[in-house]
Amino acid sequence: MRPIPALALTFSLVALPALAQDARQIERMIEGRHGLMTLMAYELGKLGGMAKEETPYDAEVAGDAASNLSALASVLSPELFPKGSAVGEAEDSEALPAIWEKPDDFAQKISDMEEAAAKMQAAAGTDLASLQGAMRDLGAGCGSCHETYRQKD
Amino acid sequence: MRRSLSAGLAVVLIAGAAGLWLTRPVKSDPELFAGLTGEATRGERIFWAGGCASCHAAPDATGEARLVLSGGERLTTDFGTFVVPNISPDPDHGIGGWSVADLDSALRHGTSPEGSHYYPSFPYTSYAHAEAQDVADLKAFLDTLPPSDRADEPHDLAFPFNQRVILGGWKLLAGGPSWIVEGDLTPEEERGRYLVEGLGHCGECHTPRNGLGLRDESRWLAGGPNPEGRGTIPNITPAKLDWSAGDIAEYLSSGFTPEYDSAGGQMADVVRNTGQLPDEDRRAIAAYLKRVPAVE
Incomplete structure (x- = not known):
């Protein structure tokens, strides 16, 4: 009788696929949140060009970009930040451990940002001054989360 | 002997008093x-x-x-x-x-x-x-x-x-206050200088310091180690900061970089202040930063 190796084998048979699945899931979550950020930056680029008065203000283009942005923002959620996906734990992650230490504050900051994106949706099609004002609030929403929860370059 | 000792003591006392006077608040x-x-x-x-x-x-x-x-x-x-x-x-x-x-x-x-x-x-x-x-x-x-x-x-x-x-x-x-960037500045650049070198105290973090905590003004705004914690403070002279003046003003307003990433770390907090300024002040800061000597 060699109970220990048998037991170990049993554990590894059960645990290995689960671990591999977790790792793959974490990797996908990180890819997902990065993709989301890239898409949001793309829509923000249209709004920002107008805010900076580099491109002429176009209410329709601005309104569409803000709708897309708001839809994307509503997908961002704490579920995209599973345990084990912090910087140092997973490749390409910049998520700081504070996310899991202060989950309520983290969730609050995400919902603040979603609110700012919804306000942008209302402002973008109105006029340039409203868009510029909403841009500041939205930027503050992004920044307040990045300040505390993202690893600085 | 006693005379030279008391003379020495007098010198020390006078030097000490002069030092205290020179360095008085x-x-x-x-x-x-x-x-x-x-x-x-x-x-x-x-x-x-x-x-x-x-x-x-x-x-x-x-x-x-x-x-x-x-x-x-x-x-x-x-x-x-x-x-x-x-x-x-x-x-x-x-x-x-x-x-x-x-x-x-x-x-x-x-x-x-x-x-x-x-x-x-x-x-x-x-x-x-x-x-x-x-x-x-x-x-x-x-x-x-x-x-x-x-x-x-x-x-x-x-x-x-x-x-x-x-x-x-x-x-x-x-030393006393003296402007770092001098020469022929437009009124907008002068306003920017007042905001950056003066009130905004940007150089306190963006200019490196020596062991005594004195700023190395030959590397004005050229960045360096973070005096407060980990990481580095970026070089914002034209050698490294190649954003347009409009990009800089937008960053100071919303925190968005030209790639629409957002300010993080301590700079997110700075943007909370600069975002409250009138547009003309953010544009003045940008105009001034374009005039700062490039330091690699």
Whole structure:
């Protein structure tokens, strides 16, 4: 009788696929949140060009970009930040451990940002001054989360 | 023998007295403010330009709570931990009892109303550029803010840094206020210089320091190690910062970079202040940054 190796084998048979699945899931979550950020930056680029008065203000283009942005923002959620996906734990992650230490504050900051994106949706099609004002609030929403929860370059 | 000893002692005493006199805390002349009336609305602009709330608001305060300047934030540096004081208008625990000249002594000379040196974690080497009218306006605005009764705590510094008398020597080495970027500047660039080199105190972090904590002005705004914690502070001279003036102004307004990433770390907090400034001030800062000598 060699109970220990048998037991170990049993554990590894059960645990290995689960671990591999977790790792793959974490990797996908990180890819997902990065993709989301890239898409949001793309829509923000249209709004920002107008805010900076580099491109002429176009209410329709601005309104569409803000709708897309708001839809994307509503997908961002704490579920995209599973345990084990912090910087140092997973490749390409910049998520700081504070996310899991202060989950309520983290969730609050995400919902603040979603609110700012919804306000942008209302402002973008109105006029340039409203868009510029909403841009500041939205930027503050992004920044307040990045300040505390993202690893600085 | 005895005569030479007493002569030596006299020399030491005189040198010591001269040293103390040279490094004595300097206070502002109240006469400076005799004809000036502070105006709170203008003072609010000075408040945001100076970034007062970044250190003096309670730790983690957000929104309107950032206007309660109760202090309490702990700044961890190589010299020890500084505990930010209460500068709310509370007459006992804050600075409600100060005159405009007291505030000016603090901002421009780093001297307390009691006549002792402040530590340069309070960026008076930059604030030294502040104009008298702006100080008067700032005082008027600070007086409108909510009082806080939080009691100040002492800094936690190791010897010899806990001896305030040495700060007189540091101030002497740091020198008086003189503009870094000189020459033919447009009025907009001059305004930007006042905001960057003066009130905004950008050089306090973006310019590297030597072992004595003195700024290396040959590397003005060229970045370096973060004086407060990990990471590095970026070079914002034209050698590295290749953003357009519009990009810089937008960054200071919303925190968005030209790639629509957003400001993080301490800069997110700075944008909370610069975002409150009028557009013309952000454009002035951008115009000035374009005139700063490029340092690799």
